[in-house]
Structure formats: C-alpha cells, structure tokens
Amino acid sequence: MRYLVRRVGFLLVALWAALTLNFLIPRLMPGNPAESMMAKFHGHVNPAAIKALEVAFGINNHQSLISSYFEYINNTLHGNLGLSLSYFPIPVSTVIMRALPWSLGLVGVSTILGFVIGTALGAVAAWRRGGLLDSVLPPVFIVISAFPYFWIGLLSVWFFALTLGWFPILGGYTETATVTWSFSFVGDILWHAVLPAFTILLTSIGGWILTMRNNMITVVAEDYVKMARAKGLKPRRILWQYAGRNALLPNLTGFAMSLGFVISGAILVEYVFNYPGLGFTLLQAVQNEDYPLMQSLFLLITVAVLVAIFISDIATALLDPRTRSSS
Amino acid sequence: MREKFKGGLAALALALVASTCVLAPSVAGASGQVPLNLDNEQGMEWACSFNPFLPTSSPYSVGVTYETLDFIDALQNAKVTPWLASADAWSNNDKTLTFTIRSGVKWTDGKPFSAADVAYTFNLLKKYPALDSNAVWSVLSSVKQVGSDKVVFNFSTSAVPYFYYVADQVPIVPEHIWSKIANPVTDPISSPVGTGGYIMSKCTPQNIQWTSNPHYWQPGLAQVKTVNMPAFLSNNTANEYLATGQSQYGAQFIPNIKSYYVDKKAGNSYWFPPVANVSLFPNLTVAGLSDVAVRQAISYGIDRAAVSKIGEYGYEPAASQTGIVAPTFSSWSSSTAMKSAGSGYDPAKAKALLKADGYKLDSSGVYAKNGKQLAFTVITNGGYSDWIASMQVLSTQLAKIGIKITVDPITSSNFYADVYAGKFQLAYNVETGGPSPFYEFRQWLYSKNSAPIGQAAASNWERYNSPAVDKLLNQYGATTNVATQHSIMNQLQTIMVQQAPVIPVLEEVDWFQYNTKEFSGFPTAKNPFAQPALYNEPDWGVVLLHLKPLS
C-alpha cells in the first residue's frame, strides 16, 4: 500500500514538473510566431500587417507570467489545448488526433514486435549456451545497435527503395489514393510501413535480445532451475515457464518505458521516411514556433511515459513480491 | 514449440509482405481525364482550412476559388488584366479609385455576384484588422458602393502603389455567406464559395482535390477537370514525386535538376524566372558597416556568379548592385547607374576602396582601422541549406579581400526575430517585393518601415534613414505618370550603387517545373502570362485556368 502511495505521489510530482517546464521553455525563448508566420508567407502578407496577426494569435497580450501560468494549467486540465499557429485556425487537438494513429500504428506495432521477437530469441540463445544463436547474435546486434537508426533508415531507402524499387521511397500512403477503409488502401499503408518498421525493428531488437539473454543466463544458473531439471521437467517447459518468466521481469520496466517513448523515439525515423506521425509533427512545430502545438505534444509524450512507467511499476509489484518489501 | 513459433512468425511475415505487394493502391481520378497532380511541398499536412484572409490558408483558396478585382502580372511589367472589375479609374488627384464591377458573374452556390460583395469584403477587413493581411486600411479612409455596379475607394493619403494590394491581393468573398459567420478570424471556412474556376471538392490531411467550375464566368478556361495537391512533409518526398513522373506541375527546389528531373522523362522542363533580390543587409548602426567604403568594398568583393553556381546550382542569377532584377524588370534599369556599378565583381577595386578610406591590412590578413578589424558575422535562415551554402562561399571570397565573415545559421524563428529587431551585423534575407521594382525599393529604403534597434521592423532591417530618399519614394507614391516614375527609379538606383545601403547578392526565383506531354498552356519565358510558382496567389490560379489536357 505504501508502495502504491509513493508511486502515485511520484507520478503527480513528475506531472507537475513536466507541465511547468512545458510552460516555461517556449516563453523563455526569443522569437514571435507572428513574425515567423510573416516570413513563411513572404510574398503574400504585407509586412505591416504583423500587428493584426499578433492579435489573431493571442500573443503579446501583456498578461503577467503568473496569470498566464494558471490559465495554462486550467486550460490543459480541461482539455482546451488551444488553436495551432501553423495550422491556424485548426485546434491543436485535431492536429494531434490526425497524427496519433500513424505513430501508434508504426512505432507501437514495431516496438511490440521487437520486444516479443527479441525476448524470445534472447531466451532461446541463453538456453542453448555456446550454440550458434548465442555466439552469433550478441556480437552482430552489438554492432547493429551502435548504428544511428536514422542512418539504417537511409540505407534501407537507398537499397530497397531506390536501387531495388521494391518499396516506396517515402511517406505513409500514396498521396492521391482514396482514403477509405478499403482493402487496397490498407494494403497501401502496409506497403509504405514495411521499411520504417523494418528500421525500427532492426535497431531495437538487439537491445531486447541482449538484455533477455543476460538475464536468462543469470536465472539459469539459479538453484531452482537445477532442481527443475533434476525433477525431470521438459526443457521447453523450464525455458518458458520457469526461467523465462523470471528473467522477463526486469525487462518489463524497460518495455513499458519504451512504449511510453514510442512517440518521441521515432522522431528521426519519421523524419527520414516522412511518416506523418507525432514525432514529425513535433519537429515541424518547433521549426514553425507553433507554441500551442509544441507544448501539447511535449506534454502528451511526457504523460504517456509517466503512465506507462506507473503501469509497469504496478505490474511489477503485482508479479514480483520482492519489490513490495524493499526498504 | 520453438520450430512452430518460428514457422508461424515466418508465415505471418510472408503473408504481410505478399498482401502489400499484391494490393495496388487506387488512385482517384474523375471523368476519365488524367488529373493534374501538383507538387507544392509545405512541410506539413493540410489543415483543410480555406479562409482566404489568413496566411496559413489563403494559398489554397485565393486565385483558384476566390478571385480579385484585377490580375497584375509581375513578369509583364505589372500589366493589369481586368478580372472581377471590368474597369478602374483614378480621380481627385489620385486619391480616389473607382472600380466598375463586372456583371454576369455567379458564386459557386449559384447566387449572383455584385458590387455589394466587393464593398462588403473591404469593410469586413476594416471591422476585423486581423484579416487585413495587406494592411490596406492603413491608407484607405472609406470604401462605398455607388450605384449598382461601382465601388469607390477613398484614400487618406497618396498611395498609388497600393493599387496592387487593393486590386490584385484582396480576395472578394460573398456577403450572403460571410455576414452569417460568427468569427471570421477563427473560422476555417472548410467549404469555400467563390467566383473562381475551381471548386474545392475534397480535402483530407493528405490531399486537396479541386474540380473545375462548370459555370465559370470566363468561357473556354478551366479545361482541366480534376486537380490534386498532395501534402508532402519534406523536400525529398516532393522531389521524388516529380522525378517519378507522378506530378506534372511543381514548385520545388531540386538539386542537380538535369539528371534528377529533366533527363528522366520526355517533356520535363523547368523555368526559374527571377522576381526579387536575396541580399546582404548590413546593420548600418554597426561600426565598420556604417562606412560607405566598406559596404561598397563588400559588394565588389562578391563573385556572385560563383556564389550562384556553388550554393544554388546556378539556378539563381547574379543580382546587380543597382537592385533591378534582370530580365524581369530590365525596362526599369538605369544605364547611368549600371555604368557606375561597373562589372560587379572587382576585388582590386574593393581593396583600393578600403585602402583609400584608411584601412590597412593587419597581421592576420584582415583590413583594420584604429585597431578595429573588419570582421563580421552574417546570420542566415538555418532552414534553407542552400542559403547557408551560398553564405559559406561568400565568406571564402570576402576573406580574399581582407574582410572576415563568419556564417551563423539560425533556426527560422530566431532568425526572423533577430532580423526584424536589428540584432545582427549582417543578415542574408529577401524582401517581399511586388510587381515592379518600386515595392522592393520602398521596403528597403523607406525610413518609416524601419524601427529602432530592439523593436521589430517589418522591412528596412538595415535601419536606413535618408529624408531625401523618403521624399523620392513619397513622390513616386503620389503619381501615376510613368515618366516621373522612371526618373525617380533612376535616381534610387544611383543611390543604391553609391551608398550600398543593401547589397543584393542573388536574384530570388520562382521555382517551377512542368511536363509538356500531358498538359499544355504553361507560362514560359516567351509567354510569361503569370508568375508560375504554386505558392503565388492569385497567379497559380490563373495558370490553372489556362492549362489544357493533351490526351
């Protein structure tokens, strides 16, 4: 019970810190979105109209920092995220909801796949110590995990898309295709998702394989595994239901965190592949100085991570009694 | 179990890949005709807002759906083509402008268009200043409908050049719809109703589709039935779209355009007409840069052709210190000013100018006077890699004449903040310009456009202040006499050469790629009937009207 209270307390403090940081950073930085907008559309906005734009965007309205802060907290808690500046006058929530499915789809699925496949491979590699899997996988994946993953993206674009022509070069979908839930459109999305998903999988799977393998090796050396073998249980059963389950525990926290980081972690992959997800939207928001959108995205990412960690902590506490009694 | 697991996984993967390869995406197209696919990368998906007064959405509705009183072509020396207005006349010492409004025009919802809509539109801008993106009410005093087909504009001050903003840049909206909108500043206008040749038929974040208006008031135009404008998140995707032949009309910056685009398919062509100057803005309050000799030396020390070739693949022609963009505005060029500008690149003359002004080369090879080196930082937009490359070339060149330049690329948002506030020594940037050189000159040189260092100035970032020049600019603004206008522009060009308050480096071009095999009617150097870039309003709408499908 105390454990639960501590975790909730931590969650609230972290949330408050994130909100405040979120509020302060854009305000401490120089620059003015109206001017940035003016420059972006140079050729079609009379420079003298800058004041009018500022009024429309609601900046420079001479509110004190403190009252803006409380207004911001109040608005955020009520879900009023404001109007986006670069997509003016579309609301921020609409922009986010458009990009969310792409991020969840691509990065979420790739992360889960990577975790499942990587953990399984790592467990098997550890079980068959000295075997082919065990001696080949670790060094290969050490090297691969050291590659900047956006570069692997570039490489796969060059090889599979430009040279071989098997997959489209960039994007989430064919631009002029009819956007309906037809079989062909879904197929189009999948076709475009293969290369980015492959990139994410390749770079993340190494980590799962290695940590799972290391954990398994430690667990396999434990007495109860020897006992299980002595009792004559089937090796497969020991691998998955005894050793595997226990070796998995430390990985769960890592997995939860990586799910939370699904959005921010894919920024560069989305950039290289022009995938219209949240990471890319954040990058654009920063470049366009779109405060409301930037803040909301940053907040969304932080909340996602916090919630994921919280859930994993609860899950760990439920699954592993030892954590509940730590000092 | 392991084998079964692995086998299952392999089967799943195979199935996924197979299904994606087999299923071909369907491409939308109406009425059997090949749709025109545009290539206009904006770095984001579409907001699907078509409010013609907001700079974030006007590029997608002004010209295509909403139209203006006249059409003014910058590439034909500001030639005026009557559009929604059939005639116009100045009176009252060029302080009153009367437009005769065309009859027989209908809105796309079938209701008739009239002078009332014109008067309503302009008074809407007065009521909501946030919509007045051309600041027309800074010079207007009243706009009234007179009779059934005339609208009278009264100016509070002589502002003849504002004709361009009033006639060519303000889209006319229907009173019967807009009078019912609660807040026109925040209304996205997702179903725009205009008088134009194209109706916005479908909008998703990924693609905007227009279909031609069957009741358009100009017969024989808008022959292309379907137009698509897909959203691209970066230059790379957009360029691929053009290179693979999926788009027939683009507005892209393409590196190595010959091998990347032109050679790929028959009919792939490009044309980059220059329209304004990308210049070095020296902060005239900074020591060293306040020295005329230094500024002139900088101008003579830049090998503009080399900057263009290395930094911009040669796409942007070298600019002239006179400030006149050639060949677009060559009819305004003053031969006296051109003669005194000389050959443009003259490092020997640059060094001579510095020496004559009392500068001496110091131990590190940089000119200095009274212990102060000629060492400056130039800020440029960090989002434009070609500008950064150009500045790097420029800095190597100026090093040869003993001026040390450090290139500082700044993120866009900070860059504009710094430029407007004057927080720089040198800045590399471009002004908005207009259909004749006067607009750019006024933006450069008119002291009231500027502001003290630390406050935002809309233009004239170098903080130039000359009462004589202000007087010339105001004289130009008060007359419609062409001979007077030319005489004033000649004097301004001589001042540009003699004082070098702004140093034009390259000419900013319209990015334009097109394929002549599927569609004809594109503007070319021989027939420059409109500015071709897809980001110019209302010009790109005019281009669309003149295109014809070939198959």
Added chain:
Amino acid sequence: MRFLSSLGGALARASKFIRRDKKAAAGSIILFVLLLITAFPSWFAPDNPSAEIYTPGVGLSWSHLLGTTSFGQDVFSQLIVGTRQSVMIALIVGLLSTILSVGIGITAAYSGGMVDDALSLITDVVLVIPTFPLIIVITAYLKAASFWLMVFVLVITGWSYGARQLRVQALSLRNRDYLLAAKARGESSWYVICVELIPPMTSLIVANFLSSALYAVLMAAGLQFVGLGNINTESWGTMLYWAQNNEALSIGLPLWALAPGVAIAILGSALALLNYAFDEIANPALRPVSARRLKKAEA
C-alpha cells in the same frame, strides 16, 4: 594510497580481460585508431575538407577515395576531420555524465533517508522527461548551436539512467560486512566511499561511461542530422545533414550519405563492444562458453 592500489587492481584485471576477450580487443583497437585520427587528422586527410574546389559529384576514384560532394568537397577528408568532433563529444559527455551519475547515485545510496528520497525523485523525474524532444526544443531556441551547448544538453539529460543503476548497486554493497567493519573502525565517510565502495563498482562505472559515450554519439549525430548542430564545423552528423538536403542518394552520390553513417557506426560499435566486454567482467556467468565444454558438463 590504498584507494589507488585497489583501483589499480581493478584496472589490471580489466586489462587482462581486454587482451583475452576478442570483443574487447576489437573494440579497443578501433577506439585507439579513432583516437589517433582525432589527435592527428592531417596525417590521414589528403585535402582541405571545406574547400569547394574539386569537381563536384565525382564517385569513388584514386584522387578522391570516397568521391566528392555536390559542392565539390572531398568526402574522405571531411570524414577524417569530422572524427574529432564525434570522438570528443563521446569522451567528454561520457566523462561528465558518469561523474554526475556516480556523484548523485552513490550519495543517494550512502546517505539514505531524506537525501536519498529527494535525489531519487530528481533522478526519476529527469529520467521520464523525453530527452530527444527536450533537446530539440532547447537547441532550437538557444542562439549559439555550439559544441559546448550540445555537451551541456546531453549531459543534463543523460545522467539519470546511470545514477539509478549505480544507486541500486551501491545500496546492495552498502550493508556488506566489510563496509560496516570500516565504519566501526572509525574511518571517515570519504574513505569508505572512495576506497571500499567505488572500486568494486568499477566495472559498472566503466560500463556506464561507455554507454553514456555511445548515447552521446548517437544523439549528437541525430541533432546534427536535423540541422540543429553547428553547420559550420566538420562532423559526421553535419555531413549527413548536407547529404540529406542535397538528396545525395537520389542524385547518384550515395557515398556522401552512407560514409558518415558507417563512421558513426564504427565508433559506436567500438564503444558497444567494450561495454559488452565489461558486462562480462562484472558478471562471469556471461563470459563466452564453447559448445563442446557445455556438452561435456551436461554429460
């Protein structure tokens, strides 16, 4: 004196392993070569990396080992000169980050109570804040995109994971008998920390250093790739930025885009291999075992 000798003992064991373990040997050799290039780039680079005077768009050739860029610069020279920035960022961020992690992690574990709670809270909060977006926001807005700014940002966002790990290990060591004995003897806290607590954690600290260094290299490359680094200096990430913006892959200059990535991968692999080797020192069970010996043991 005793601190030095126990530290020396730990390092001696480590170096024995480097010689025996193939992975560690490979990693060390690569790192040594890169350090050499960092110190003396002019020995290896044939041309001036920023001079735009060569024929642009040349592919693999004898005069230009990796071809030229579309601006006419020699790719190979850029690669050599750019080594310095990446190696320096890796080492400096690794070092500062580790010092911060060690300081905070061990202080928290050793002090316990309120201090521990407060430091743990700070560590966890910093841990959950998404680093890459934060770094983008900060570097996009602060004026000078300089080397030291990037170091600063990477250090303050990168120390928390290591601190957590070190705290856990320090906690498990804290209650061991020999430490309690030292305290009973009346030794000062500093002595206990430096001589008895830190040396057994050496391999974990070194592993921490290596993973921080790896993190720094990849993050810095990512930031430079997006254009948030210092575009004026030569570095591998900046080469990728220029290659990407000039569509090197599509205009037939793939080496320009691929070579810097390979270089980053080489540096990263060296760090990762050494990291892996140190994992094995810390946990003997992870050391490589040959299949034949295993079969013998099971028989």
